[in-house]
Amino acid sequence: MKKALRKYWSTIALAVIAILFFIPQTSMPLKVLYSELFAFCPSEIDEDEQIVLSNYNWNLIAEDNAINLKQSKGKVTLINMWATWCPPCVAEMPSLQSVFDSYGDQVDFYFVTAEEREVVDAFMKKKGYTMPVYLQRFSPPAQLEGRSIPTTFLIGKDGKIVIKKTGAADWNSESTRAIIQQLLAAE
Known part of the structure:
Protein backbone atom coordinates (compact mmCIF):
# COMPACT_ATOMS: atom_id res chain seq x y z
CA MET A 1 0.00 0.00 0.00
CA GLU A 36 21.34 27.35 -13.34
CA LEU A 37 21.52 23.86 -11.87
CA PHE A 38 23.26 22.52 -14.96
CA ALA A 39 25.49 25.51 -15.78
CA PHE A 40 29.11 24.45 -15.55
CA CYS A 41 32.21 26.58 -15.99
CA PRO A 42 33.24 26.91 -19.62
CA SER A 43 36.41 25.24 -20.76
CA GLU A 44 39.21 26.61 -22.88
CA ILE A 45 39.47 25.42 -26.48
CA ASP A 46 42.61 23.34 -27.12
CA GLU A 47 45.28 25.66 -28.48
CA ASP A 48 45.65 23.76 -31.76
CA GLU A 49 41.89 24.14 -32.36
CA GLN A 50 41.62 27.86 -31.54
CA ILE A 51 40.69 30.04 -34.49
CA VAL A 52 41.67 33.65 -34.93
CA LEU A 53 39.03 36.31 -35.35
CA SER A 54 40.27 37.79 -38.58
CA ASN A 55 37.44 40.24 -39.18
CA TYR A 56 36.50 42.62 -36.38
CA ASN A 57 34.21 44.67 -38.60
CA TRP A 58 30.83 44.42 -36.88
CA ASN A 59 28.56 47.40 -36.37
CA LEU A 60 26.49 47.37 -33.20
CA ILE A 61 24.15 49.89 -31.64
CA ALA A 62 24.86 51.15 -28.12
CA GLU A 63 22.17 53.40 -26.65
CA ASP A 64 21.60 55.79 -29.58
CA ASN A 65 24.99 55.60 -31.26
CA ALA A 66 26.73 53.05 -33.45
CA ILE A 67 29.98 51.39 -32.48
CA ASN A 68 32.20 48.88 -34.22
CA LEU A 69 33.88 45.82 -32.77
CA LYS A 70 37.09 47.05 -34.46
CA GLN A 71 37.69 49.17 -31.36
CA SER A 72 38.40 45.95 -29.45
CA LYS A 73 41.06 44.56 -31.75
CA GLY A 74 44.16 43.86 -29.66
CA LYS A 75 42.17 43.70 -26.42
CA VAL A 76 40.76 40.86 -24.33
CA THR A 77 37.10 40.72 -25.34
CA LEU A 78 34.05 38.84 -24.12
CA ILE A 79 31.04 38.68 -26.45
CA ASN A 80 27.77 37.21 -25.22
CA MET A 81 24.80 36.68 -27.58
CA TRP A 82 21.61 36.54 -25.55
CA ALA A 83 17.91 37.42 -25.22
CA THR A 84 15.59 38.30 -22.35
CA TRP A 85 13.16 35.50 -23.26
CA CYS A 86 15.90 32.80 -23.19
CA PRO A 87 16.02 30.88 -19.85
CA PRO A 88 19.68 29.74 -20.21
CA CYS A 89 20.63 33.35 -21.06
CA VAL A 90 18.86 34.68 -17.98
CA ALA A 91 20.39 31.91 -15.84
CA GLU A 92 23.98 32.89 -16.66
CA MET A 93 23.51 36.66 -16.35
CA PRO A 94 24.37 36.90 -12.61
CA SER A 95 27.73 35.22 -13.19
CA LEU A 96 28.42 37.44 -16.21
CA GLN A 97 27.55 40.52 -14.14
CA SER A 98 30.08 39.40 -11.52
CA VAL A 99 32.81 38.98 -14.14
CA PHE A 100 31.90 42.37 -15.62
CA ASP A 101 32.07 43.96 -12.17
CA SER A 102 35.58 42.54 -11.72
CA TYR A 103 37.03 43.10 -15.20
CA GLY A 104 34.90 45.85 -16.78
CA ASP A 105 37.83 48.23 -16.96
CA GLN A 106 40.28 45.64 -18.34
CA VAL A 107 38.17 43.55 -20.72
CA ASP A 108 35.89 44.77 -23.50
CA PHE A 109 32.42 43.33 -22.88
CA TYR A 110 29.69 43.07 -25.50
CA PHE A 111 26.28 41.73 -24.49
CA VAL A 112 24.57 41.50 -27.87
CA THR A 113 20.87 41.00 -28.52
CA ALA A 114 18.49 41.39 -31.45
CA GLU A 115 15.62 42.52 -29.22
CA GLU A 116 14.13 45.99 -29.03
CA ARG A 117 15.92 48.53 -26.84
CA GLU A 118 12.86 49.13 -24.61
CA VAL A 119 12.52 45.42 -23.77
CA VAL A 120 16.21 45.07 -22.99
CA ASP A 121 16.39 48.26 -20.92
CA ALA A 122 13.37 47.20 -18.83
CA PHE A 123 14.92 43.78 -18.21
CA MET A 124 18.31 45.23 -17.24
CA LYS A 125 16.72 47.77 -14.89
CA LYS A 126 14.46 45.18 -13.24
CA LYS A 127 17.40 42.83 -12.62
CA GLY A 128 19.83 45.59 -11.63
CA TYR A 129 22.40 44.68 -14.29
CA THR A 130 24.90 47.28 -15.44
CA MET A 131 26.59 45.43 -18.29
CA PRO A 132 26.81 47.18 -21.67
CA VAL A 133 24.11 45.92 -24.02
CA TYR A 134 24.44 46.30 -27.77
CA LEU A 135 21.75 45.77 -30.36
CA GLN A 136 22.58 43.64 -33.34
CA ARG A 137 21.22 44.89 -36.63
CA PHE A 138 23.93 43.39 -38.84
CA SER A 139 25.38 39.88 -39.08
CA PRO A 140 28.48 39.21 -36.99
CA PRO A 141 31.81 38.15 -38.50
CA ALA A 142 31.74 34.54 -39.69
CA GLN A 143 33.77 33.22 -36.73
CA LEU A 144 31.19 34.67 -34.32
CA GLU A 145 28.10 33.29 -36.00
CA GLY A 146 26.07 30.82 -34.02
CA ARG A 147 22.75 29.11 -34.27
CA SER A 148 21.91 29.07 -30.55
CA ILE A 149 21.77 31.45 -27.64
CA PRO A 150 23.36 32.02 -25.33
CA THR A 151 26.68 31.78 -27.11
CA THR A 152 29.69 33.42 -25.54
CA PHE A 153 33.16 34.03 -26.93
CA LEU A 154 36.27 34.94 -24.97
CA ILE A 155 38.89 36.39 -27.29
CA GLY A 156 42.54 37.07 -26.49
CA LYS A 157 44.57 40.13 -27.47
CA ASP A 158 45.95 38.13 -30.41
CA GLY A 159 42.41 37.56 -31.73
CA LYS A 160 42.32 33.87 -30.81
CA ILE A 161 38.94 32.63 -29.64
CA VAL A 162 39.96 30.76 -26.49
CA ILE A 163 36.44 29.97 -25.29
CA LYS A 164 33.29 29.43 -27.34
CA LYS A 165 30.45 28.28 -25.13
CA THR A 166 26.89 27.63 -26.22
CA GLY A 167 24.37 27.28 -23.42
CA ALA A 168 24.36 28.55 -19.87
CA ALA A 169 27.68 28.61 -18.03
CA ASP A 170 29.12 29.71 -14.72
CA TRP A 171 31.36 32.55 -15.90
CA ASN A 172 32.30 33.54 -12.37
CA SER A 173 34.29 30.36 -11.73
CA GLU A 174 37.91 30.32 -10.57
CA SER A 175 39.01 28.55 -13.76
CA THR A 176 37.39 31.17 -16.01
CA ARG A 177 38.90 33.99 -13.98
CA ALA A 178 42.31 32.30 -14.29
CA ILE A 179 41.92 32.19 -18.08
CA ILE A 180 40.97 35.88 -18.15
CA GLN A 181 43.98 36.76 -15.96
CA GLN A 182 46.25 34.76 -18.27
CA LEU A 183 44.88 36.58 -21.34
CA LEU A 184 45.30 39.97 -19.68
CA ALA A 185 48.93 39.17 -18.79
CA ALA A 186 49.79 38.06 -22.35
CA GLU A 187 51.70 40.49 -24.53
Whole structure:
Protein backbone atom coordinates (compact mmCIF):
# COMPACT_ATOMS: atom_id res chain seq x y z
CA MET A 1 0.00 0.00 0.00
CA LYS A 2 2.78 2.46 0.95
CA LYS A 3 4.61 1.75 -2.31
CA ALA A 4 1.48 2.38 -4.38
CA LEU A 5 0.76 5.59 -2.47
CA ARG A 6 4.33 6.82 -2.97
CA LYS A 7 4.10 6.07 -6.71
CA TYR A 8 0.76 7.92 -6.88
CA TRP A 9 2.17 11.06 -5.20
CA SER A 10 5.32 10.93 -7.35
CA THR A 11 3.16 10.84 -10.45
CA ILE A 12 1.06 13.75 -9.17
CA ALA A 13 4.20 15.79 -8.36
CA LEU A 14 5.66 15.18 -11.83
CA ALA A 15 2.35 16.14 -13.44
CA VAL A 16 2.20 19.39 -11.44
CA ILE A 17 5.79 20.26 -12.40
CA ALA A 18 5.04 19.51 -16.05
CA ILE A 19 1.96 21.74 -15.93
CA LEU A 20 3.94 24.55 -14.25
CA PHE A 21 6.39 24.45 -17.19
CA PHE A 22 3.53 25.53 -19.48
CA ILE A 23 2.10 28.35 -17.35
CA PRO A 24 3.82 31.59 -18.43
CA GLN A 25 4.20 32.97 -14.89
CA THR A 26 5.98 29.84 -13.64
CA SER A 27 7.57 28.53 -16.81
CA MET A 28 10.42 31.04 -17.10
CA PRO A 29 11.56 30.83 -13.44
CA LEU A 30 11.51 27.02 -13.54
CA LYS A 31 13.49 26.93 -16.79
CA VAL A 32 16.01 29.44 -15.43
CA LEU A 33 16.41 27.35 -12.25
CA TYR A 34 16.94 24.22 -14.35
CA SER A 35 19.57 26.04 -16.46
CA GLU A 36 21.34 27.35 -13.34
CA LEU A 37 21.52 23.86 -11.87
CA PHE A 38 23.26 22.52 -14.96
CA ALA A 39 25.49 25.51 -15.78
CA PHE A 40 29.11 24.45 -15.55
CA CYS A 41 32.21 26.58 -15.99
CA PRO A 42 33.24 26.91 -19.62
CA SER A 43 36.41 25.24 -20.76
CA GLU A 44 39.21 26.61 -22.88
CA ILE A 45 39.47 25.42 -26.48
CA ASP A 46 42.61 23.34 -27.12
CA GLU A 47 45.28 25.66 -28.48
CA ASP A 48 45.65 23.76 -31.76
CA GLU A 49 41.89 24.14 -32.36
CA GLN A 50 41.62 27.86 -31.54
CA ILE A 51 40.69 30.04 -34.49
CA VAL A 52 41.67 33.65 -34.93
CA LEU A 53 39.03 36.31 -35.35
CA SER A 54 40.27 37.79 -38.58
CA ASN A 55 37.44 40.24 -39.18
CA TYR A 56 36.50 42.62 -36.38
CA ASN A 57 34.21 44.67 -38.60
CA TRP A 58 30.83 44.42 -36.88
CA ASN A 59 28.56 47.40 -36.37
CA LEU A 60 26.49 47.37 -33.20
CA ILE A 61 24.15 49.89 -31.64
CA ALA A 62 24.86 51.15 -28.12
CA GLU A 63 22.17 53.40 -26.65
CA ASP A 64 21.60 55.79 -29.58
CA ASN A 65 24.99 55.60 -31.26
CA ALA A 66 26.73 53.05 -33.45
CA ILE A 67 29.98 51.39 -32.48
CA ASN A 68 32.20 48.88 -34.22
CA LEU A 69 33.88 45.82 -32.77
CA LYS A 70 37.09 47.05 -34.46
CA GLN A 71 37.69 49.17 -31.36
CA SER A 72 38.40 45.95 -29.45
CA LYS A 73 41.06 44.56 -31.75
CA GLY A 74 44.16 43.86 -29.66
CA LYS A 75 42.17 43.70 -26.42
CA VAL A 76 40.76 40.86 -24.33
CA THR A 77 37.10 40.72 -25.34
CA LEU A 78 34.05 38.84 -24.12
CA ILE A 79 31.04 38.68 -26.45
CA ASN A 80 27.77 37.21 -25.22
CA MET A 81 24.80 36.68 -27.58
CA TRP A 82 21.61 36.54 -25.55
CA ALA A 83 17.91 37.42 -25.22
CA THR A 84 15.59 38.30 -22.35
CA TRP A 85 13.16 35.50 -23.26
CA CYS A 86 15.90 32.80 -23.19
CA PRO A 87 16.02 30.88 -19.85
CA PRO A 88 19.68 29.74 -20.21
CA CYS A 89 20.63 33.35 -21.06
CA VAL A 90 18.86 34.68 -17.98
CA ALA A 91 20.39 31.91 -15.84
CA GLU A 92 23.98 32.89 -16.66
CA MET A 93 23.51 36.66 -16.35
CA PRO A 94 24.37 36.90 -12.61
CA SER A 95 27.73 35.22 -13.19
CA LEU A 96 28.42 37.44 -16.21
CA GLN A 97 27.55 40.52 -14.14
CA SER A 98 30.08 39.40 -11.52
CA VAL A 99 32.81 38.98 -14.14
CA PHE A 100 31.90 42.37 -15.62
CA ASP A 101 32.07 43.96 -12.17
CA SER A 102 35.58 42.54 -11.72
CA TYR A 103 37.03 43.10 -15.20
CA GLY A 104 34.90 45.85 -16.78
CA ASP A 105 37.83 48.23 -16.96
CA GLN A 106 40.28 45.64 -18.34
CA VAL A 107 38.17 43.55 -20.72
CA ASP A 108 35.89 44.77 -23.50
CA PHE A 109 32.42 43.33 -22.88
CA TYR A 110 29.69 43.07 -25.50
CA PHE A 111 26.28 41.73 -24.49
CA VAL A 112 24.57 41.50 -27.87
CA THR A 113 20.87 41.00 -28.52
CA ALA A 114 18.49 41.39 -31.45
CA GLU A 115 15.62 42.52 -29.22
CA GLU A 116 14.13 45.99 -29.03
CA ARG A 117 15.92 48.53 -26.84
CA GLU A 118 12.86 49.13 -24.61
CA VAL A 119 12.52 45.42 -23.77
CA VAL A 120 16.21 45.07 -22.99
CA ASP A 121 16.39 48.26 -20.92
CA ALA A 122 13.37 47.20 -18.83
CA PHE A 123 14.92 43.78 -18.21
CA MET A 124 18.31 45.23 -17.24
CA LYS A 125 16.72 47.77 -14.89
CA LYS A 126 14.46 45.18 -13.24
CA LYS A 127 17.40 42.83 -12.62
CA GLY A 128 19.83 45.59 -11.63
CA TYR A 129 22.40 44.68 -14.29
CA THR A 130 24.90 47.28 -15.44
CA MET A 131 26.59 45.43 -18.29
CA PRO A 132 26.81 47.18 -21.67
CA VAL A 133 24.11 45.92 -24.02
CA TYR A 134 24.44 46.30 -27.77
CA LEU A 135 21.75 45.77 -30.36
CA GLN A 136 22.58 43.64 -33.34
CA ARG A 137 21.22 44.89 -36.63
CA PHE A 138 23.93 43.39 -38.84
CA SER A 139 25.38 39.88 -39.08
CA PRO A 140 28.48 39.21 -36.99
CA PRO A 141 31.81 38.15 -38.50
CA ALA A 142 31.74 34.54 -39.69
CA GLN A 143 33.77 33.22 -36.73
CA LEU A 144 31.19 34.67 -34.32
CA GLU A 145 28.10 33.29 -36.00
CA GLY A 146 26.07 30.82 -34.02
CA ARG A 147 22.75 29.11 -34.27
CA SER A 148 21.91 29.07 -30.55
CA ILE A 149 21.77 31.45 -27.64
CA PRO A 150 23.36 32.02 -25.33
CA THR A 151 26.68 31.78 -27.11
CA THR A 152 29.69 33.42 -25.54
CA PHE A 153 33.16 34.03 -26.93
CA LEU A 154 36.27 34.94 -24.97
CA ILE A 155 38.89 36.39 -27.29
CA GLY A 156 42.54 37.07 -26.49
CA LYS A 157 44.57 40.13 -27.47
CA ASP A 158 45.95 38.13 -30.41
CA GLY A 159 42.41 37.56 -31.73
CA LYS A 160 42.32 33.87 -30.81
CA ILE A 161 38.94 32.63 -29.64
CA VAL A 162 39.96 30.76 -26.49
CA ILE A 163 36.44 29.97 -25.29
CA LYS A 164 33.29 29.43 -27.34
CA LYS A 165 30.45 28.28 -25.13
CA THR A 166 26.89 27.63 -26.22
CA GLY A 167 24.37 27.28 -23.42
CA ALA A 168 24.36 28.55 -19.87
CA ALA A 169 27.68 28.61 -18.03
CA ASP A 170 29.12 29.71 -14.72
CA TRP A 171 31.36 32.55 -15.90
CA ASN A 172 32.30 33.54 -12.37
CA SER A 173 34.29 30.36 -11.73
CA GLU A 174 37.91 30.32 -10.57
CA SER A 175 39.01 28.55 -13.76
CA THR A 176 37.39 31.17 -16.01
CA ARG A 177 38.90 33.99 -13.98
CA ALA A 178 42.31 32.30 -14.29
CA ILE A 179 41.92 32.19 -18.08
CA ILE A 180 40.97 35.88 -18.15
CA GLN A 181 43.98 36.76 -15.96
CA GLN A 182 46.25 34.76 -18.27
CA LEU A 183 44.88 36.58 -21.34
CA LEU A 184 45.30 39.97 -19.68
CA ALA A 185 48.93 39.17 -18.79
CA ALA A 186 49.79 38.06 -22.35
CA GLU A 187 51.70 40.49 -24.53
